[in-house]
Amino acid sequence: MTMTRRKVLQAAVLLLPGPAIATRTAFAKGKPAPKDAVLYFVWPQDGTVIKGAFWCRFGLRNMGVTHAGDDFHNSGHHHLLIDVNEPLNPDEPIPQDKSHLHFGAGQTEARIELPPGKHTLQLVLGDADHFPFVPPVISKKITVRIR
């Protein structure tokens, strides 16, 4: 009985026109990114002195922001690296810890609170599976000072 029903459903899918929306397929390491993609901080800028907590705003040109897990062409989600000095490993998902913040729900800004002192900030775009793109879409590393 289940078989019959499934067949009917399949037949119906074939018969009626439906929207062809890309679904997630098998994954490879690091999706290709367009050469002209630019990832940058809308705010703060390099050298900004900030008092207390702040909204960090992420800018992206020539690519789109989507949810982690959504495998749309030329789109990914933001990761904010705070005081990270180790180089990024292109063959591994971007780490997830207190200095690698993930914005897999497609956020384009975040409220950040850091202890007083100098801190570096850097953005990395991750693909559906959190891998960096090839070539990596990465922002300039900026330094901010928290008073």
Add this chain to the structure above:
Amino acid sequence: MRGDIRDINSGKNAGTPENGVPRRLAAIVAGDISGYSRLMQLDEEGTHARVRRLERDLIEPTIREHHGRLIKTTGDGFIAIFDSPVEAVRCGIVIQQNMIGRNTALSKAQWIEYRIGINLGDVIIDTDDVFGDGVNVAARLEGLADPGEVFISGGIYEQIKHKIVCGYESLGDRKVKNITDPVRVYRVLPDPSAFKRRRVQKRGVVIVSLSLIVLVLAGGVLWYLTMQTRSRLPRVAFKSTPSEQAASSSHAAKSSALTSTAANSTTPTTPSAPVNETAAQQSAKVPDTSPTAAPTVAAVPPAATPVPQAAPPPPMEPEMVPLPGGSFTMGSNEDPSERPVHEVTVKRFAIGKYPVSIREWNQCAAAKACPFTASGPDDAPAGNLSWSDAKQFTAWLAGTTGKAYRLPTEAEWEYAARAGTRTRYWWGDQLMPDVASCKNCTQVASNDPPSKVGAFKPNPFGLHDMGGTVDQWVEDCFHKNYQGAPNDGSAWRDDGCTSHVLRSGSWRNDARYVRPSNRDGYDTQVRYPTHGFRVALTL
């Protein structure tokens, strides 16, 4: 010295005093029913009931599935916001396509048709409403749309044009009431070839309606045949055990759109029959490709197939360790997120001896109650799971076993992880080699995912991997610290929170993360390779 981050707010629960009014960029979806007053005149109570049902069975779940938030419903419409324009438009399309299916069984006079407008704009979000120009434009776009159509603004179009395979028909710049600048308007055509088809629409309509008639007829015959079969079946076939009902109810949200269609167009059905659920779920999995097809067809078979199935073998339950209730000191001063240190009392409960393994997870996947089959060694901890995935597993486990399986609360997790100790780690204040799976914690450096659970010594409660191995989801919403946390061991929940708490740290985190008091938050719906969970059981 590396600074710690004291507060992370994704911007979802915006609104901090120093920031003034919480503003954010959002895709706003405005929908309303065309000819609502005509429908109300026709049948006031009936229309009201149908609209409520639509909201419950179609609008709300569809918005949720597309990671949106329903801000409010008015008598005949709704307003929702989405982080992603792509998801907003997909949601609009799914609703419209589903409505086509729902209307086919009715006479034209009874059709409920939504008009949907979508705009991208900066909005102010209040607790139960949303304000700003962007909302007004979305509402105006909706007013311009014909019944059954989705109109989007130029801003949305720019974001989605290469991401959703659709046809877009430019309608040029339109002047809208009370908005100074003209708005560029596009009509969304769910399937790209529809753009050309609009010209020969009349012929198309004939073909589509003919095929629908054929389908409905075929469906009718099938329904008739299966009804025959059903009447010959013993009544017992309709009875499902309470646990099965619980299992199926956990999927009710997903499949309700489809089962309720069945309820609309056929006799009152037996939505609790477990077989229906799997079918509805399977079809619910493909709403993007067959939203028009599924409802029409689903209207027939689900009602008709409560064939007695051999009960699946009971699942192998995770090994549980019962713990006595007690008080303990929760939190630490090592990280701002772990403050203030506070006393918590937990009731007795049981917790999984290990994190849920791939073998255990895949039982749920095989039962079609969990969203995907994990690959890897059977004994390895299941990973790449979102909080919602973990919740689906516990709902399934509770449903099939009839036992109160659930996620542990954050307090329960820390109580179990400390196992009566007050030191930095459960084994003492100093890191020791080879006691936990974390980065640089083992003598032989390795970056590979753990190949089995329980590879290291258990803590004094006999629990393995309470720290390291895989991050573990708990029930609580993430809060940046314990200010205002409950002290009775219960979960700290908020309505509609978008991130939940992770405990334990993983093989890719260093020793700081293995501490029993360490905590972090992560987006509820997002999967990441190192994220798993363990189950708890109310005793």
